[in-house]
Amino acid sequence: MSSETGTGALTETPAATAVFTAVLTEGPLSRVSLARRLGLSSAAVTKAARPLIEMGYLRELAATERTGPGAGRPASPLAVQADREFFVGVKITADELIGVVCDLCTEVRASAHRPLSDPSPGAVLAEVALLVEELLGGPGGFRERTRRLGIAVSGDVDRDGGLVRYSPFLRWRNVPLRERAAEATGLAVTVENDVKALTTAEHWFGEGVGAESFALVTVGTGIGCGLVVNGRLVSGSHGVAGEIGHIGVDANGPDCHCGGRGCVEAIAGTHALVRRSRECTGRAGLTLDEAVALARGGDEDVRAVFARGGTAIGMGIAAVANLVGPARIVVSGEGLAAYDLLGEHIRAGFERQAFGAAVECPLSIRPLPFEQWARGAAAVSIQSLVAL
Ligand SMILES: [Zn+2]
Numbered sequence: 001m002s003s004e005t006g007t008g009a010l011t012e013t014p015a016a017t018a019v020f021t022a023v024l025t026e027g028p029l030s031r032v033s034l035a036r037r038l039g040l041s042s043a044a045v046t047k048a049a050r051p052l053i054e055m056g057y058l059r060e061l062a063a064t065e066r067t068g069p070g071a072g073r074p075a076s077p078l079a080v081q082a083d084r085e086f087f088v089g090v091k092i093t094a095d096e097l098i099g100v101v102c103d104l105c106t107e108v109r110a111s112a113h114r115p116l117s118d119p120s121p122g123a124v125l126a127e128v129a130l131l132v133e134e135l136l137g138g139p140g141g142f143r144e145r146t147r148r149l150g151i152a153v154s155g156d157v158d159r160d161g162g163l164v165r166y167s168p169f170l171r172w173r174n175v176p177l178r179e180r181a182a183e184a185t186g187l188a189v190t191v192e193n194d195v196k197a198l199t200t201a202e203h204w205f206g207e208g209v210g211a212e213s214f215a216l217v218t219v220g221t222g223i224g225c226g227l228v229v230n231g232r233l234v235s236g237s238h239g240v241a242g243e244i245g246h247i248g249v250d251a252n253g254p255d256c257h258c259g260g261r262g263c264v265e266a267i268a269g270t271h272a273l274v275r276r277s278r279e280c281t282g283r284a285g286l287t288l289d290e291a292v293a294l295a296r297g298g299d300e301d302v303r304a305v306f307a308r309g310g311t312a313i314g315m316g317i318a319a320v321a322n323l324v325g326p327a328r329i330v331v332s333g334e335g336l337a338a339y340d341l342l343g344e345h346i347r348a349g350f351e352r353q354a355f356g357a358a359v360e361c362p363l364s365i366r367p368l369p370f371e372q373w374a375r376g377a378a379a380v381s382i383q384s385l386v387a388l
Contacts (some may be wrong), residue, residue, distance in 0.1 A: 010057065012387040015040055015048040019078075020057070024104070024206050024382075027120025028061055028079035043084075049078055050298040053380035057082045057104070080104050085385075086146040086284050088132055088187065091194060091370065092153050094119055094169040094221075098370050100129045102378035103141050110140055120168045122179065129184040149187040150381030151177060152373055154222050157378075159192050159235065168257050169221060190384045192378075195242070197376035198368075199226025200233055202330070204379055210212045215326040217317055217343070218368070219335035223265045229324060244316040245269065264316040268309035268342075270335060278307040292338050303341065310342035314349020319351070321358040323341060329361055332368040339365065 008333050011017040018038045023029055029037070030258040031137040033162050035045045044236040049159070082103040090099045094116070101110040116124060136143040155167030162178020164170075181189040192200070199216045202208040208216075212231055218224040223245035227234040232240045245265035246258050253262025254272065270288055277291035278284055286294075295302040316331060331346065343365065352360055 006096065006364055010052070013048065013049075015044050019045055019048040022177050023058060023078050024386075028077035030075035030077045032075050034078070034249065053078075056081055061214060066135045082107065082347055084145070084358070085148075086142045086379040087381045088135055088146060088149045089197075089374040089376065089381060090128055090149065090151050091197075092116075092124060092133060092151065093126075093148055093372035094371075096370075097124075097127055097131050098374045099135050100374040100378060101140065101146070102375060103133050106201060106375055106379050106382065108371060108375055110138060110142065110315065111374070112138075119170060119172075121175045121177075121275065124170070124385060125180050125184045128181060132185045132187065140153050140308075148190070148381040149181065149185055150190045150192065150377035150379070150384075151181055152192055152197040152377035152380070153177070153227055154224070155191040156194075157191055159190070159196075162191050163191065164191065172293070188384075193224075194373055194381045195224030195226045196235065196374070197380045198332075198373055199228060199376075199377040201372070201379035202226075203228050203230055203233060204329055204383065205230050207330070208270045211327055213324065213326045215242070215315075215317075215320050215324065215329045216329045217320070217329060218333035219268070219313060219331065220271045220333040221314060221335075223316065225320060226335075227320070227324060227326070229326075235344065242320070244320060247316045247319050249315045264312045267312040268335075273305055273309050273338075276315060277302050280305065288338075292341065295338075295341050306338060306341035307345045308340060310345025311349035312321055313342065314351075315353045316345040317346070318350045318353035318355075318358070319365065321361045322353075322355045327360060329363050330366055331363055334368070334370070336365065336367055372373055 003194055011020050031042055031045045035042045058078050059081045061079050064077045082105045085104055086100050096116055097114045100108045102108055112134050112276040119148055136146055153164055153167050154169055156165040164172050164175040164177045166173050170244035177191045177341050178189045195218050202216055208214050213229050225242040225244035246260055246263045248262045249264055250262035254266045255261055256263035257305050274288050278286045282343045295306050
């Protein structure tokens with residue numbers, strides 16, 4: 001086992017990892033049901049759990065179930081000790097940092113925001129350090145039991161290397177974020193693509209627990225997609241996977257910032273919706289809120305901009321369903337504020353393009369506050385406790 005002050009993985013054997021992960025995501029569980037579910041002997045479960053109990057990460061609840069008819073000793077379920085360790089999660093957007101402190105069960109214990117006026121890496125890292133200080137220095141006494149920080153950033157992120165290869169909205173290229181954030185905060189840092197972080201939170205602590213496959217699609221400035229297949233987050237052998245925003249859906253469509261053409265994001269991302277609405281109204285300073293108001297007021301040209309955007313998103317989602325066949329797809333993100341304008345076109349685009357039975361894949365639409373992204377970053381940090 002790692003020392004308590006170290007920041008390596010907490011679990012060193014596959015059995016310990018399996019036991020801790022199962023209790024973390026699906027507990028409380030008795031040793032007997034853990035053994036059954038993991039295909040381990042009761043002795044192996046007991047051996048794997050013992051150091052985790054000794055270190056205070058797991059605890060035994062009062063006995064509630066008997067192990068069998070006539071069995072003398074009732075089973076005591078194992079549960080996570082939620083406040084054994086705290087985790088900071090930070091989501092970086094182009095103009096704001098959102099930070100949370102989560103406990104081991106990803107309950108948000110504290111949150112804070114800081115505006116960003118300068119998106120350069122140095123300026124952002126200085127603000128990250130101030131945000132972490134604000135979160136850990138405040139009431140709650142989190143500092144003593146906080147060693148880890150998860151950071152979520154949009155774009156192409158190499159989690160293993162701790163590197164942001166390319167983040168279009170921040171205009172970052174090859175920023176060694178893990179190392180620089182560790183220097184700035186003194187914490188052990190995990191960096192992850194923001195959509196993958198959110199998907200991890202859903203997979204380990206949300207509606208995706210136990211699901212063999214699901215997809216999370218986010219709609220907003222970027223159009224993103226996290227994929228879980230065979231119970232694992234798909235990270236892609238080059239660190240890129242699920243980039244639904246850059247699926248080409250119109251060969252004659254607008255150029256995309258990625259260098260491609262007719263991408264979903266170039267048609268349906270927030271910037272694209274605003275640009276097209278400005279073009280068709282002739283109002284150069286039109287904002288997204290104003291475009292939404294015009295469309296809701298019945299402006300047919302602006303309504304058509306949102307309709308085209310919704311159709312593009314639906315076609316992108318259909319591509320995911322056709323390729324992967326997830327059990328269900330959750331659609332979320334800040335762009336859903338305009339769901340009344342996008343929704344029917346998302347569904348229509350999806351149904352038109354989904355092949356055969358893939359069309360039966362349920363689409364659930366869920367709003368998502370920005371703090372959930374920061375919680376996702378904390379979930380990735382919690383995941384670094386176990387050797388995957
Ligand atoms: Zn693109």
